[in-house]
Amino acid sequence: MSMDTTVEHVEGAVPITILALEGELDASNFQDLIDTVKRLYDDGTRKLIIDLANLRFMASSGLVALHSIVQIMQGQPPLDPEGGWQALHSLGGDTQTEVRLAGPQPAVERVLQRTGLDRMFVVHADRYTAIDAASAAA
Amino acid sequence: MKVAVEGAADLDLDAVVAPFRAVDPGLCLRIEGADGYPIASTTLDPPGLDAVTRAIPGGALAGGRIRVWGSAAGGGLGTAIAESLSAALAAAPVTDLALAAQHAANARRIEEELASGRRLQRAFVALKPPDVPGYDIASHYEAAREVGGDFFDLFRQRHRGHPLSVVIADVTGKGIAAALLMAFVRPLLRAAIEHTTGPAAALERTNKILVEERRSFLFITALAGRLDVRTGHLCFANAGHELPLIVRADGSQPTWLEGAGPLVGAFPRLDVPEISADLAPGDLALFYTDGVTDARSPSGERFDEWRLLETLEDTRARTAQEVVSAIADKVGEFQGPAPPADDITIVAIRRLPVA
Numbered sequence: 001m002s003m004d005t006t007v008e009h010v011e012g013a014v015p016i017t018i019l020a021l022e023g024e025l026d027a028s029n030f031q032d033l034i035d036t037v038k039r040l041y042d043d044g045t046r047k048l049i050i051d052l053a054n055l056r057f058m059a060s061s062g063l064v065a066l067h068s069i070v071q072i073m074q075g076q077p078p079l080d081p082e083g084g085w086q087a088l089h090s091l092g093g094d095t096q097t098e099v100r101l102a103g104p105q106p107a108v109e110r111v112l113q114r115t116g117l118d119r120m121f122v123v124h125a126d127r128y129t130a131i132d133a134a135s136a137a138a
Numbered sequence: 139m140k141v142a143v144e145g146a147a148d149l150d151l152d153a154v155v156a157p158f159r160a161v162d163p164g165l166c167l168r169i170e171g172a173d174g175y176p177i178a179s180t181t182l183d184p185p186g187l188d189a190v191t192r193a194i195p196g197g198a199l200a201g202g203r204i205r206v207w208g209s210a211a212g213g214g215l216g217t218a219i220a221e222s223l224s225a226a227l228a229a230a231p232v233t234d235l236a237l238a239a240q241h242a243a244n245a246r247r248i249e250e251e252l253a254s255g256r257r258l259q260r261a262f263v264a265l266k267p268p269d270v271p272g273y274d275i276a277s278h279y280e281a282a283r284e285v286g287g288d289f290f291d292l293f294r295q296r297h298r299g300h301p302l303s304v305v306i307a308d309v310t311g312k313g314i315a316a317a318l319l320m321a322f323v324r325p326l327l328r329a330a331i332e333h334t335t336g337p338a339a340a341l342e343r344t345n346k347i348l349v350e351e352r353r354s355f356l357f358i359t360a361l362a363g364r365l366d367v368r369t370g371h372l373c374f375a376n377a378g379h380e381l382p383l384i385v386r387a388d389g390s391q392p393t394w395l396e397g398a399g400p401l402v403g404a405f406p407r408l409d410v411p412e413i414s415a416d417l418a419p420g421d422l423a424l425f426y427t428d429g430v431t432d433a434r435s436p437s438g439e440r441f442d443e444w445r446l447l448e449t450l451e452d453t454r455a456r457t458a459q460e461v462v463s464a465i466a467d468k469v470g471e472f473q474g475p476a477p478p479a480d481d482i483t484i485v486a487i488r489r490l491p492v493a
Contacts, residue, residue, distance in 0.1 A: 026432075027479070027480070057432075057440060059428065059432055060308065060310040060357075060359065060428060061310060063310060063357060063401065064310050064356070064357065067357075067404070113398075114378055114379075114381070114398045115357075115359065115378035115398075115400060115401045115404075116377075116378055116398075116399055116400020116401060116404065116405065116408075117400070117401075117404070119400060119405065
């Protein structure tokens with residue numbers, strides 16, 4: 001099963017990049033997703049919204065990807081096997097706002113909740129409310 | 139990368155791809171044998187598949203195929219590369235059997251190491267459940283083709299009344315890193331269970347040790363439970379793991395036991411709730427890993443929770459072993475002949491009806 005990604009840019013005081021995922025995020029493609037975000041970061045993206053509206057399924061490897069994405073967007077070296085958990089420590093009580101999630105389907109939302117990864121993210125109902133919130137926070 | 143082909147040409151994959159990379163820098167190709175397994179491939183970023191996964195005996199390419207991917211592959215370049223590759227194979231006169239033999243020896247050694255890792259992993263996992271009077275316990279553990287990260291543990295605790303401890307866990311990711319972390323965490327969790335007041339505290343302690351002392355980008359979903367074998371009272375804590383199921387003897391709809399906290403290893407504190415359920419005589423508690431529900435059919439469908447519930451409908455009032463086997467068989471049938479992509483672990487604990 002595959003996953004397609006689409007990238008859109010929203011111009012504004014702080015430009016926002018929207019990364020829409022479609023299909024299934026699992027062990028076969030989570031590394032590609034990490035690589036995509038790495039490229040976006042290198043190209044200057046500093047505010048990222050991941051649109052999950054068309055993501056039907058997320059396996060546990062998807063959680064690793066989300067974790068790595070937060071690291072990348074916080075400017076930390078990604079996927080360092082010796083330092084991977086540090087990023088989460090530094091989050092402390094405040095949820096980071098570099099990466100926002102939008103519109104997860106119930107199945108994906110359940111995985112986020114069950115695994116506590118929803119603690120890491122602000123999860124918005126859809127991409128539009130996510131854009132509004134990201135613009136307001138900027 | 140050069141690949142030696144027995145009785146044929148010394149194949150330089152990078153040279154074949156190079157002219158096309160000028161058009162599409164993301165272009166990669168992979169040669170698969172007739173059996174669908176990769177023979178050789180190019181990738182842009184090591185460590186990827188950029189290795190000979192086995193020697194190429196003469197004729198192995200017959201019936202195989204060349205897969206090309208990259209942003210421009212859809213525009214006809216894929217065919218062009220396949221043709222160019224076939225031409226290279228036909229034209230080059232050199233055969234480097236020594237190199238092929240060396241690659242084959244390396245591949246064999248890695249295969250052997252992995253096989254020995256798998257054997258060791260099976261030994262870690264409790265294959266024979268403890269004998270608990272009044273209970274019927276069964277388990278199923280099936281490793282993925284690679285070394286996997288699932289584990290479970292069933293043991294009688296030293297505490298008063300010798301409650302039965304049940305642990306089921308899954309290290310995210312596969313391969314040697316996941317297996318090593320599993321081997322590290324399993325005894326850690328067991329010790330934490332013996333030395334804390336309950337499952338939530340045991341998971342909290344394990345998480346603390348992992349977060350503070352061991353750093354890795356792998357996470358662990360883990361469920362720890364304690365069953366008072368005298369009363370049937372089950373108390374458990376769930377750190378991001380699949381929800382357990384209770385199948386009542388009275389024929390009512392199986393219920394998921396809700397209540398979970400974050401994965402082990404992801405945050406400084408878990409704060410998982412402790413959940414309680416009572417097993418009445420004849421009731422069954424079922425624990426499993428995502429290898430069951432995420433199992434995929436050849437057409438790409440997921441096994442999902444509903445098929446699991448359906449299987450349980452058919453197996454009501456059977457022994458724990460029959461329930462576990464029914465699920466494992468149904469998942470196996472669903473997946474078809476392909477080896478499981480992920481480990482599959484199932485544990486069933488049934489309180490025997492009063493005779």
